[in-house]
Amino acid sequence: MTMQPRPVIAEIVPESAPFSVEQRTWLNGFFAGVLSIDGSGVKPLSAAEAAALLPGGPAAVPAYPPEDGDDGAPWHDQTMPIAERMQLAEGRPLPRRMMAAMGQQDCGQCGYNCEDYSDAIFLRKEERLNLCVPGGKETARMLKKLYEEIGTTPTAPKASASAASLDSPVASSTVALATVAAIAAPGRSRDHPAEATFLSRTRLNKPGSAKETWHVEFDLAGNGLDYNVGDTFGIFPTNDPALVDAVIARLEAPADFPIAGRTLRDVLLDGVSLGLAPDMLFQLISYITGGERRQKAKALSSGEDPDGDAATLDVLAALEKFPGVRPDPEAFIEALDPLLPRLYSISSSPKTHAGRVALTVDAVRYAVGKRKRLGVASTFFAERVAPGAKVRSYVQKSQNFALPSDPAIPIIMIGPGTGIAPFRAFLQERMAIKAPGRNWLFFGHQRSQYDFFYEDELTAMKAAGVLTRLTLAWSRDGEQKIYVQDRMREVGRDLWSWIADGAHLYVCGDGKHMAKDVERALIDIVAVFGVRSTNEAVAFVTELKKSGRYQQDVY
């Protein structure tokens, strides 16, 4: 008797998802049956997507199982340097140390949140260690090091405590099915982008500004996409064709060299990152060169910086550093990182911009030596994409950045520069729903004359009483720099009184300096006007964060 092969049930819900084996098996079978899919053509959900199946969505999954340490994941702070994060994770199970190596933004650019990405790597379900955009090379290197420990440690990621809350998969099946269908739909996740139509770009700075920031709009008509304020918009950009051509010229390869059914030029345009040269590229160069140059390439591939220029070596500069080295185009492409999507805070409310989404984008341009360098996505918006063009995109649902559900709660928004983006959306939303809660915006930028984004709109909202207070900080108007946190300190008493009234606080924009400085100012305000010791003020602000009253969208 010949054995019939067992029917393959699509693995839709991954093993790393927080379900028991029985729950997962049942859910896989259920979805395979209802969605009429088999094991051949379905991409498994990421653990984050699967977690969204839980009643209550991703928020129902605690950020970290408490049994791993009663302080949860103390490194989960996007403003903390990697060395500090790794120190805090010392002695923790390997997947947690892997998590600490990541950018801590839960931004989804890698297709996961930080915890799920680390679990997927630990479980060897994800081989790519170079997907963390905010963490960049530092994260990739640390992950490589930690990856070598797999198998030498008995620890496995623990199932989330909340899996137990899904006692009966049947009871939750309606919610779960709706969520799976939503995630698998185009535009609902990085892995299933939809096409949005680029409509327009409008410069937000007046002529004379040192900045170049664009208000960008997309049409979502026909792609079924919708969003909420607080969500971010992910887009797949293309590289600058002039840079692509310069790389091809360095390789001395034909632009139409075939690579996996495409041409070398096409793959360079939209498939791989031409940003900071990855370690793998230097490794490849070390294989095909000799002597001192080999040593140098080898050193660069292991994170050393023999000439003090490592931080400036993008892919083209790396090729230029080793003139005459001509890697095989296929091996070259293999050595590069994938070109990842970029995220932008949505700066419109669907209630006032039905079928459209707006973004506020700062164009990244800088020079290294004589060569001008361009941020890929921001200059794609600023100069390369033409109105009418279709752009692969998706809506990244906000995990922890949303208006209070009670519209009467006052809100304080702190967003210098492009940080204003989600607050324009918040204000439009509160205006549209006639929310009775007070709204206070702190905005700042370089010069009042040139960089007052959305001035007319904000002025009108203030006149209409929607924007209760608008506090402005111009850093380059006078002799001394005035930042938003300076203004916060000046009005500390009022700020404290809003907090005492239950206000929710929001910070958006630069995560490297501004967000930390704003938090410091807030702690000082709580200490002075809330009459607390510094330690008590720190604990108070920590509690605000834990209870969702202090939310950040920083990058």
Ligand SMILES: Cc1cc2nc3c(=O)[nH]c(=O)nc-3n(C[C@H](O)[C@H](O)[C@H](O)COP(=O)(O)OP(=O)(O)OC[C@H]3O[C@@H](n4cnc5c(N)ncnc54)[C@H](O)[C@@H]3O)c2cc1C
């Ligand atoms: C959740 C989230 C929300 C965001 N929202 C917004 C938003 O609303 N608006 C917005 O503009 N951006 C936003 N960003 C940032 C955005 O995603 C991109 O990172 C940004 O636009 C740069 O992307 P790029 O492709 O243009 O630049 P890239 O090609 O990624 O180049 C950026 C890199 O260039 C290098 N670099 C930049 N400037 C210099 C310099 N002066 N000297 C040397 N090297 C330099 C750095 O290595 C930097 O990482 C957000 C990010 C996240 C994660």
Ligand SMILES: NC(=O)c1ccc[n+]([C@@H]2O[C@H](COP(=O)([O-])OP(=O)(O)OC[C@H]3O[C@@H](n4cnc5c(N)ncnc54)[C@H](OP(=O)(O)O)[C@@H]3O)[C@@H](O)[C@H]2O)c1
């Ligand atoms: N990944 C990327 O490549 C990328 C792309 C876009 C933006 N960003 C970063 O994201 C952030 C937002 O950029 P942006 O164009 O919106 O504006 P920005 O550079 O953050 O500037 C906005 C305002 O904030 C001020 N500022 C500078 N340091 C501050 C601090 N420590 N605390 C409070 N305010 C401070 C600036 O003043 P001064 O300039 O006068 O000091 C300016 O007035 C920046 O950090 C930027 O570098 C990164």
